[in-house]
Amino acid sequence: MKLHVSIVLCLLWSGAFAQKTVESNNQDSICKHYIEIAEEYLQNDSLTESITYLNKVLAIQPKSLIAVGLRGVCYSFQPKLLDSAIIDFTTAISLDSSVMFSFQKRAEDFYDMKRFDDCINDLNVIIKTDSLNVKAVYNRALAYTKLNQRDKSIQDYLKIIEIDTKQLSATDFIITVVNRQHKVDKI
16 A cells, blocks of 8 residues: 555656646746847847846746846946846846856946946956956956056056957957057157
């Protein structure tokens, strides 16, 4: 009798597990579809519609890194919603701090909000992870300039020149750096 009860319980549990798996797969499929729709709206500059579908994903899967990050991107395009973008990128970072995109986008939003110290903190995380990230070094130089920390800004410009000399990877930034350095030399 105990064996029969054990078998019945195992079958019930496996049935419940299978049901949860099916529900989970359905939710994953629905969320994937909503994300695809949101991306399509985002590509067509329909930010409100994109946010609507991302909110649907987050109602089902509150810890969806993709949905939180994409919604942050949508908010970033709207100057009045930069605080919401910061919140979403902060949430994305708390979900996975190895995704440097979240730090980069949050740094850009901090810069737009004139929160240069916060911007520099995020850029420092990126540069610590990838010291050859020219975009992060360049953006940090710009933030240092806004804080009137010209020595640090110049050091970053020189770092960009050094990276370009070694790898020829900073071509887009090197022209701007040389032009800025030339203006500084004239002053």
